[in-house]
Amino acid sequence: MDHSVVKKVEELLAKMTLDEKIGQMTQVRHFDDITEEDIATKFIGSVIHTQGPLPGVNAQEWQEKFTRLQKKALSTRLGIPLLFGVDAVHGQNTYEGATIFPHNIGLGASRNAQLVKRAAEITALETKATGFNWAFSPCIAIPYNEKWGRVYEAFSESTELTEEFARASVIGHQGSQLGRDSVMATAKHFIGDGSTDNGVEGGDCTLSPEEVRERLVPPYRAAVEAGIGSVMASFNSMSGHFMHAHEYWISDVLKGELGFDGIMVSDWKAYSRFGENEIINAGIDVVMAVDGDLQMFHDGLKAGVESGEVPMERIDDAVRRILTQKFRLGVFENPFPDASLIPQIGIQAHRDVARQAVRESLVLLKNKEHILPLDKNIPKIVVVGEHGDNTGLQSGGWSINWQGSLESYAGSTSILQGIEKLAEGEVLYDKDATGAHKDADVAIIVVGETPYAELFGDIGGEIDAYQLTLTEEHQNYINTYVNLGVKVVTLFISGRPLVTTDQINKSEAFVAAWLPGSEGDGIAEVLFGEFDFKGTLPHAWPASEEDYKGKYGPNFWDDSVKPLFPFGFGLNYRDETSENDTTTGK
Ligand code: GLC
Numbered sequence: 001m002d003h004s005v006v007k008k009v010e011e012l013l014a015k016m017t018l019d020e021k022i023g024q025m026t027q028v029r030h031f032d033d034i035t036e037e038d039i040a041t042k043f044i045g046s047v048i049h050t051q052g053p054l055p056g057v058n059a060q061e062w063q064e065k066f067t068r069l070q071k072k073a074l075s076t077r078l079g080i081p082l083l084f085g086v087d088a089v090h091g092q093n094t095y096e097g098a099t100i101f102p103h104n105i106g107l108g109a110s111r112n113a114q115l116v117k118r119a120a121e122i123t124a125l126e127t128k129a130t131g132f133n134w135a136f137s138p139c140i141a142i143p144y145n146e147k148w149g150r151v152y153e154a155f156s157e158s159t160e161l162t163e164e165f166a167r168a169s170v171i172g173h174q175g176s177q178l179g180r181d182s183v184m185a186t187a188k189h190f191i192g193d194g195s196t197d198n199g200v201e202g203g204d205c206t207l208s209p210e211e212v213r214e215r216l217v218p219p220y221r222a223a224v225e226a227g228i229g230s231v232m233a234s235f236n237s238m239s240g241h242f243m244h245a246h247e248y249w250i251s252d253v254l255k256g257e258l259g260f261d262g263i264m265v266s267d268w269k270a271y272s273r274f275g276e277n278e279i280i281n282a283g284i285d286v287v288m289a290v291d292g293d294l295q296m297f298h299d300g301l302k303a304g305v306e307s308g309e310v311p312m313e314r315i316d317d318a319v320r321r322i323l324t325q326k327f328r329l330g331v332f333e334n335p336f337p338d339a340s341l342i343p344q345i346g347i348q349a350h351r352d353v354a355r356q357a358v359r360e361s362l363v364l365l366k367n368k369e370h371i372l373p374l375d376k377n378i379p380k381i382v383v384v385g386e387h388g389d390n391t392g393l394q395s396g397g398w399s400i401n402w403q404g405s406l407e408s409y410a411g412s413t414s415i416l417q418g419i420e421k422l423a424e425g426e427v428l429y430d431k432d433a434t435g436a437h438k439d440a441d442v443a444i445i446v447v448g449e450t451p452y453a454e455l456f457g458d459i460g461g462e463i464d465a466y467q468l469t470l471t472e473e474h475q476n477y478i479n480t481y482v483n484l485g486v487k488v489v490t491l492f493i494s495g496r497p498l499v500t501t502d503q504i505n506k507s508e509a510f511v512a513a514w515l516p517g518s519e520g521d522g523i524a525e526v527l528f529g530e531f532d533f534k535g536t537l538p539h540a541w542p543a544s545e546e547d548y549k550g551k552y553g554p555n556f557w558d559d560s561v562k563p564l565f566p567f568g569f570g571l572n573y574r575d576e577t578s579e580n581d582t583t584t585g586k
Contacts, residue, residue, distance in 0.1 A: 002328070009323045013316060015078060019043060021319045022301050024080065025280075027265065027288050030055060030069065034294070039072035039082070042298070045322055046083040046134065046286060049094060051402035059095065059130050059345055063337040066131040070335050081326060081335035083184070085134035089153060089398050090517055091119075091354070092126040092345070096400050097411045099126060099350040099518060103396055104139060104165075105495065106361030106514035108155035108538030109570075113168040115357055116155075120172020122350045124183035129341035133329055136186045136232060136265075138169040140219040143496075144552040145199030146468070146542065149457025152396055152495030152515055154194055156538035157555050157567065159215050163222040170226035177227045178262075180330030187223040189234030189267060191216050191249055197551040201455040202235035205243075206551075212238075212249075215557075221258050229325050230263040233270065233284060244274035250283035263321050271297045277304040281311075285318035346411045351519055358522030363512040363535040364571040371487060371508040373529025373573060374423075374442065381419065381444060382428040382437040382486070384477050387493045388446035389416040389429060396495050396515030397453030404451025411518055415446055415491065418521030422528045433477040438484040444527070445481060447474035447503075448493030448513075457495065468499045468545050475503065482506050491523065497541040501564055512537070529573065536570035 016024075023043025028034050031053045034044065047069055049055060055062040066084050073082045092098040101107070101119045110116075120138075127135050139153040140162050155165045166187060173185035192205030195216060207216070220231065231254060234243045243249065244266060254260045265286040270279055271293050277300060279287070289297040304310035326332060344350070364372070374381070387393045391412035392405030400409050408414060420427050428437055437443070447470055449457075459466045469475075481488050490507040492500060495515055504510045512535075513523060525531050540554040540563035547554045547561050556567035 005324055005327045008327055009320055012078065012080070012323055013319055016319065018302060018305060018315070020078060021315050022298055024319050024322050025286055025301070026294070026297065027085065027286050028294060029290055030065065033290055036069060036072055039069050040076050043076060044073065044082065045080070046085060048085040048288070049132070050087065055131070059342045060339065062095070063131040063339060063342070067336050074335060080323070081331040083134045083326065083329070083331065084132040085136060086127060086132045087137070087398060088123050088127045088132070088135040089137040089139065091123050092130055093399050095126070095130045095345070096409050097346045098130070099346050099354050100395055100399055100412070101354045101517050102357050102361045103152040103495065103515040103517070104155045105152040105538055106516065107357060108161060108165065109363050109512070109514060109535040110357060110360035111161070111536060112360055113164050115353070115360060116165045117168040117172035118353055119357060120169045122353060124173045125341060126345050126350070127183050128338060129345050131337040132183065133331065134184045134186070134230070135173055136188060137173070138166060138185065139188050140166045140223065141189065141194030142215050142219070143194035143199070143539070144555060145548070146496040146498065146539070146553045147459040147461070147548060148194055148196070148199030149201050149452055149455055149461070149466075150194065151539070153398075157540070158538065159218050161538065162219040166219040167222045167226045170223050170228050174227060174229060178229045178325065178328045180334060182229070182329060184229035184325060184329060186230045186232050186265065187220055187228045188232035190220060190231050190243070190254060191234060192236050192238055192243060193234040196236050198460065199458065199553070200461050201458050204237050204240060206239050217253070220254060224258045224260045228260070228262060230265050231260060232265050232267055235267055242274040244270045244284060245278040245282045247282040255283055261321065261324070263325055269293050271300070276300050277310050280304070280318070281314060285321050354517060355519040355522035355525070358516040358519050359526050359531050360534045361514055361516065362523065362526055362533055363537055364509070364533040365512060365541070365565055365569070366504055366507060366510040367571055368508045371442070371489065372527060374527055376422055376528050377424045378441050379425045380428065380437070380440045381423055381425065381442055382430050382435065382440040383416045383419055383444045383446065384430045384433050384481065385446040385474070386431055387415070387448055388444070389414045389431070391518060391520055393450060394493055394515065394520050395451065395517050397451045397457065399451065399517070403453050403456060406450065413519060413521040415520045415523050418524030419444065419527070421521060422524045422530070433480045436484060438486060440486050442489055443481040443486045444489045444491060445477050446491045446493060447477055449495055452495070468542070468548060470498070470500060470503060478503050478506055489527070497537070497539050499542050499545055499547075501543055532574070533570060533572040536568050537565055538567070540567045541565040541569070
């Protein structure tokens with residue numbers, strides 16, 4: 001610990017009133033929870049932008065709004081500056097025009113830690129350019145069940161791979177240590193978010209402490225060793241005990257054993273949902289006091305301290321952690337956004353890196369008679385499906401909007417655009433497979449999931465809008481062109497492996513493309529052989545819905561479920577294997 005920081009923190013802490021301390025522990029949205037004046041009167045410590053009114057129409061206005069709020073904070077007695085946080089989870093994805101990378105599952109498929117670091121560096125820069133200094137990323141969950149609606153936010157079912165990528169992402173966001181050029185990263189969600197029974201978002205994780213230590217803790221150890229500035233608590237419970245109120249895992253293990261000295265931030269509206277002052281006593285340092293929780297939090301915590309329910313030592317520990325990160329980030333000396341960064345948002349050099357990530361994320365699961373790579377002079381290609389020419393659909397959740405976008409957005413390129421750019425022959429587009437182009441030499445059929453985030457993507461959960469197989473409509477896109485006798489190359493856009501055995505059997509080639517983000521044109525560069533496939537499966541791929549009869553899906557460590565393709569599988573153009581024999585799929 002930098003002794004000069006320690007000295008400054010202790011001097012400032014000694015001057016603070018209880019109201020000022022509780023204010024620092026408070027995080028609110030920049031819109032409906034507070035007026036700009038409240039930033040000062042309530043001594044607010046941090047502000048977030050999430051789904052809702054945008055801070056402005058462009059990055060300059062976003063910066064201007066945050067500058068106004070910062071000046072309110074600086075006008076207070078002690079002038080402690082704000083932190084500004086945002087869910088920049090695959091690029092600065094809340095800002096239209098930013099570079100949007102493949103979601104983490106695609107980066108996991110790339111197995112390229114350097115690329116993960118570079119993507120985080122670019123994300124940090126574009127996040128700073130839009131006025132923020134805190135990113136709620138990376139998600140380092142270990143998904144046990146593809147029914148979970150957030151599988152795509154994590155890198156892999158592999159603990160080792162996730163450890164490596166957690167480290168790379170933290171360093172990409174923060175640098176070798178948290179400093180004035182950093183965007184503070186957030187390892188989330190601690191702990192067990194992706195390992196609940198039946199993949200229920202916010203459900204119950206019933207793993208034993210030993211299993212949690214073996215499979216889920218190591219990525220957090222790697223993040224702490226890399227200097228992670230914050231960790232976000234998870235919605236799930238651990239064998240019936242709210243994780244937000246779990247003193248053992250948060251304080252004894254994460255802060256104690258692992259030595260995490262940063263900010264433990266709650267997730268959404270956690271104070272009223274997970275035990276009020278119990279979450280503070282368990283080790284939460286900053287509370288997302290949103291959606292009507294603000295006054296309850298302030299009144300409840302103040303009463304808790306005055307009654308002795310919450311020791312002042314716990315409050316001082318929380319504030320000490322908050323002030324320490326603010327001094328490390330240099331926001332006392334440099335509290336305002338840097339307008340000179342704005343022109344770098346979405347520049348071609350950034351998009352080139354994102355396009356490389358798209359290429360390296362693709363996993364070739366079948367390539368019968370080496371139909372791929374396609375010859376650029378192939379006379380007639382038909383591209384089929386709405387996902388083929390819609391960058392909202394190819395980007396998944398947390399893209400422009402919390403639940404993603406159903407339309408193309410600024411600065412992005414679609415899969416069709418990439419194909420049109422490289423093909424020398426005729427390229428037709430058949431959005432709903434009614435074109436019946438039976439004379440096409442190949443049909444590139446783009447199917448998959450529509451965007452979702454959090455519990456909205458759970459399969460079999462509360463909302464249950466998704467399924468383990470393709471929709472009937474998308475199955476028919478493939479059936480239609482197979483029945484026309486046209487060779488089919490299927491591109492599968494999804495946030496997770498799903499049961500696609502029948503479609504793989506019917507396709508000449510099948511590519512898992514995950515959620516590529518803004519640079520959809522990178523896919524064509526591999527289909528036409530400008531680059532070879534490099535991606536390998538970050539998760540075991542299921543054979544049938546039967547694979548989910550237990551509380552988890554097929555995972556490489558669990559031999560009881562035989563996957564269609566194992567973790568780590570992926571073909572390339574040099575492979576002798578012309579096809580993976582999936583006709584024996586269950
Ligand atoms: C959400 C998510 C979390 C996100 C936070 C702020 O509910 O669980 O990942 O960072 O709220 O949007």
